[in-house]
Amino acid sequence: MIKTFEEKSRLLNYELYLLHTISKAIKETFNEKRILNITLTALTANGALGLSRAAIFYYDKEKNIIYGKKGIGPFDEKEAAQIWSELSKNQITLEEYLQHNLEEELASQKFPQLIKQVIINLDELPETDYFKKVIVEKKFFHITDINEFVNLPDKIKGFLISSEIVIMPLFSSRDILGIIMADNAFHYNPIDESTEILISLLSIQTGIALENANYYNVVKQQYEELKELHNAMKILQEEMAKQERLSTIGKMASYFIHEIKNPLVTIGGFAKRISEANDLSVIHRDANIIFKEIRKMEQILNKLTTFTFLAPLKTERVNLKEVIEEVIEVFQFELAKKQIDIDINILQDISLKADKVQISEILFNLISNSIENMNKGTIKISAEIKEAFIKISVQDTGKGIPQEAIPHITEPFYSTKIGGFGLGLFIVSNIVENYRGRLEITSEEKKGTTVNIYLPI
Amino acid sequence: MKNKKILLIEDEENERLLYKEELEKEGFSVTCCENGSKAINFIEKEDFDLVILDIQMPQMDGIETLGKMLTKKRNLPIIIYTAYPQYKDQFLTWAADAYIIKSADLSQLKDKVHSILNTK
Numbered sequence: 001m002i003k004t005f006e007e008k009s010r011l012l013n014y015e016l017y018l019l020h021t022i023s024k025a026i027k028e029t030f031n032e033k034r035i036l037n038i039t040l041t042a043l044t045a046n047g048a049l050g051l052s053r054a055a056i057f058y059y060d061k062e063k064n065i066i067y068g069k070k071g072i073g074p075f076d077e078k079e080a081a082q083i084w085s086e087l088s089k090n091q092i093t094l095e096e097y098l099q100h101n102l103e104e105e106l107a108s109q110k111f112p113q114l115i116k117q118v119i120i121n122l123d124e125l126p127e128t129d130y131f132k133k134v135i136v137e138k139k140f141f142h143i144t145d146i147n148e149f150v151n152l153p154d155k156i157k158g159f160l161i162s163s164e165i166v167i168m169p170l171f172s173s174r175d176i177l178g179i180i181m182a183d184n185a186f187h188y189n190p191i192d193e194s195t196e197i198l199i200s201l202l203s204i205q206t207g208i209a210l211e212n213a214n215y216y217n218v219v220k221q222q223y224e225e226l227k228e229l230h231n232a233m234k235i236l237q238e239e240m241a242k243q244e245r246l247s248t249i250g251k252m253a254s255y256f257i258h259e260i261k262n263p264l265v266t267i268g269g270f271a272k273r274i275s276e277a278n279d280l281s282v283i284h285r286d287a288n289i290i291f292k293e294i295r296k297m298e299q300i301l302n303k304l305t306t307f308t309f310l311a312p313l314k315t316e317r318v319n320l321k322e323v324i325e326e327v328i329e330v331f332q333f334e335l336a337k338k339q340i341d342i343d344i345n346i347l348q349d350i351s352l353k354a355d356k357v358q359i360s361e362i363l364f365n366l367i368s369n370s371i372e373n374m375n376k377g378t379i380k381i382s383a384e385i386k387e388a389f390i391k392i393s394v395q396d397t398g399k400g401i402p403q404e405a406i407p408h409i410t411e412p413f414y415s416t417k418i419g420g421f422g423l424g425l426f427i428v429s430n431i432v433e434n435y436r437g438r439l440e441i442t443s444e445e446k447k448g449t450t451v452n453i454y455l456p457i
Numbered sequence: 458m459k460n461k462k463i464l465l466i467e468d469e470e471n472e473r474l475l476y477k478e479e480l481e482k483e484g485f486s487v488t489c490c491e492n493g494s495k496a497i498n499f500i501e502k503e504d505f506d507l508v509i510l511d512i513q514m515p516q517m518d519g520i521e522t523l524g525k526m527l528t529k530k531r532n533l534p535i536i537i538y539t540a541y542p543q544y545k546d547q548f549l550t551w552a553a554d555a556y557i558i559k560s561a562d563l564s565q566l567k568d569k570v571h572s573i574l575n576t577k
Contacts, residue, residue, distance in 0.1 A: 226528055232551035233524040240520070240544065254541075258513060261540040261559065262469050268561020269475040289471050 015198060018048055022202060026209045030216040039206040040072040043182050049198055050189065052080070052163070054182040055115045056170065056206075059135055064122045066131060066179060071115030073185075075159065079110065080186040111159065120153045129153060130167050134179050140168040140200055142191060161185035166196065168203050172211035180206070255423070259300045263293040318359050320350045320383055320390070327363045334371055345382040352390050352457055358431045365424035366394040366451050373398030373449065389437070389454040400445040409441060428453075460486040461506040461574045466496045466522065467538075468511065476509070476538075479563050480570065493522030500529055506574055509566075510553075512539045523553070534573050538566060 022042045026035055036056055043054035053073025057066045074080035125132040128151045130141050143149070143165045149157060152165075163185040170178045180203050184191055270286040270293075277283050321344070328335075328342055335342065352359075363381075370379045377397035384391055401409060408414045410429035415422035425441075428451075432439045435455050443449040463485050467473045470491070477487045488505070490496050496508070508526065512519030519537070526533060537553045545556045555569045571577035 222531070225531070229524060229527055229551060232547075233520055236544065236547045236551075237518070237520050239547065257540045262472060265540070265559045265561050266469065266471045266475060269479070269563060270471075272561060272563075273475075273479075289474070293471060 015194060018042075018198065019201060022048070023205050026205050029209075030213045032210060032213050035206060035209045035213060036070045039180070039202060040070060042202055043180075043199065044072055049182075049195055049202070051166075051182040051191070051195075052185040052187060053111055054180065055111075056178060056180055057115075057118065057120075057131075058178040059176055061175070066118075066120045066122065066135070068115035068118035069178065071112040073111050075110035075114070076161075077186055114159050118155050120155055125153060126151075131156070131179060134167050134169050135176060138169050138171070138176060140166070140196070142166050142196060156181075163188060164191045166191055166199055168200060170203055170210075171207040172214075173208065174211075177207055177210060260297060263297050266290075267293045314355055314357075315353055316356060317351050318354050318356045320352065320359075320392070321346045321348055323356060323359050324363055324381055327360055327367060330364070331367060331371060338371065338374060339376045340371060340374055341378045343378055343380045345380065347383075350383050350385065350390060352455055354435065354455065362428050362431055362453065363392075363394075365428050366453075369424055370394060370396035370398055370449070373400070377448075385457065386454070388456055390457055392453045392455070393450060395448065395450040397448040400447055400449055401441070401443040402445060403443075406441060406443060410439070460484060461576060462504070463487045463570070464496060464499055464503075464505040464508045465489045466491075466493065466508070466510045466519075468492060476563070476566070479567070483567055483571070484576070485570070485574075493519065493525070496522055497525050497529070500526055500533070505533065507570060508533060508535045509538050509570075510535055512537055512541060512544070523548075536566070536569060536573070 022038065025038045025042075029035060029038075040054045040056065042048045043051050053071065055071035056069045058069045059066050120131060122132055122135060127133075130143065130148075130151050131153050133139065134141065146162045149160060152160070161183070163183045165181065165183045167179060167181050169176050170180050180199070182199065267290050270290050274283050274286050274290075277286070324344060324346065328344075334340075367379065367381075374396055379397075380393070380395040382393045382395075405414075410425045412422065412426040414426075429439050432453055432455065437456060438454040440452040440454075441449065442452075461484075463480060465473065465476055465480070465487055467476065467489070468491050473489045473491065477489050480487045488499060488503075490499060496510075499505070500508075510519055510523060510526075512523075519539070523535065523537075526535065534554045536555045536557060537548050538557050538559060540559045542558050548556050554573055557566055557569060568577075
């Protein structure tokens with residue numbers, strides 16, 4: 001049949017409209033059911049491709065089987081007449097039709113039910129079978145001769161009517177997903193070349209949409225899993241922090257576990273190696289490690305005694321500036337690494353009568369706290385004489401201490417950070433108290449902390 | 458067969474040495490690092506078969522490290538190796554494949570590594 005130019009262009013316009021409308025509907029969803037519904041509706045709707053019945057089958061590559069996923073359309077003449085008369089009553093646009101939910105209608109119809117029951121094992125099909133050929137050759141077939149029906153699987157033949165059939169592969173970008181089948185039963189309008197092209201384009205759209213939906217679901221699931229993970233992590237972190245802050249016993253346990261158990265594990269491990277080793281150099285090295293770990297434990301115990309016996313042990317005239325400089329020397333590496341400046345403002349000759357080790361301990365703890373709470377910035381250390389006291393100030397530009405934590409900060413084993421043991425300020429406040437001095441802490445979050453210590457001259 | 462690769466995260470230097478040498482004796486290839494942020498860098502650049510992680514490390518805490526690792530490699534097997542016995546249940550419900558309490562006797566750790574990596 002020769003079409004005039006006008007007819008041809010009208011047809012082309014219509015086809016473009018169809019493609020546009022269908023692909024827009026498909027792109028708007030990541031829901032597999034919706035995608036299948038739109039595809040099947042587009043194949044069969046009167047205002048669209050106008051085929052009688054359509055079905056989508058999925059291909060399971062591993063098992064090499066094809067199974068019916070979804071079908072639409074009447075089973076026989078009677079059902080066809082009923083469905084089409086109902087559709088013609090409701091004058092709706094294609095856009096509206098593509099949006100409507102098919103599930104209820106399909107549940108009561110025979111053809112969709114039969115499609116869902118189809119399972120075909122490709123291994124059992126002959127090479128001439130069209131279903132097998134679609135999967136293997138990845139080609140489109142348009143069957144017009146009913147004698148060719150012998151080359152279709154038995155389970156499909158059961159509901160065929162003498163009509164034209166198209167069978168085509170459903171592709172994703174990487175793989176074959178299944179088969180789309182459609183026929184022109186009951187109305188027998190011929191399936192022409194332009195319909196063939198439209199069906200092929202529709203099948204490509206569907207394949208891409210199904211693949212995207214799959215990606216979307218995978219990403220969504222990963223997102224949900226990560227969210228769950230993140231929540232679990234938060235809960236555990238909070239619980240650990242709470243347990244550690246809850247009781248002095250809990251805090252002490254944490255302290256001893258970390259400070260004593262770790263060296264013990266190392267000592268025990270290396271001792272066992274020595275008991276099994278023959279090489280003298282290995283034995284020497286391992287014994288040396290054991291020695292160092294034991295020294296570490298001794299130092300920890302010394303630290304514990306520092307806050308158990310806080311009375312001044314050996315009082316002498318202590319030059320404050322000298323002590324501060326000695327303490328800062330210890331932190332040189334960390335100060336440089338974190339780009340922290342030290343600003344000391346003390347008269348050369350300020351001195352006080354005290355135990356030098358304890359004064360060092362105070363300054364060591366205060367400076368160490370400041371460094372831990374900072375990244376870049378300045379620590380100002382100053383001292384001045386105020387009546388009968390020396391006021392020593394350590395002021396940093398660090399992240400500060402939460403207001404609610406300040407009243408507790410000198411309690412033993414109280415720490416605002418996981419992994420902190422909360423002994424530093426406890427030691428400081430006890431030493432200061434022993435000297436009948438006074439401790440003041442002011443802090444503003446994100447701005448910094450100032451600690452003032454008053455010690456009698 | 459190529460050696461299975463283990464990433465060990467432990468802040469104590471001597472402990473690191475002990476575990477590294479003992480696991481290498483078992484035939485594993487062991488990469489060590491002393492904190493969580495370095496471990497994350499390693500994970501991004503290299504594929505490991507197993508991670509052994511100490512909770513309560515300086516800088517990036519062990520839990521945070523664990524979270525970040527799982528975000529990057531969801532299926533990476535992880536053994537929590539720690540001095541703290543009290544958090545076992547919480548960890549096993551969501552993240553780690555095993556939770557082992559540190560001991561001078563390393564046989565439990567070695568057995569677990571072998572069983573996770575299917576090497577014995």
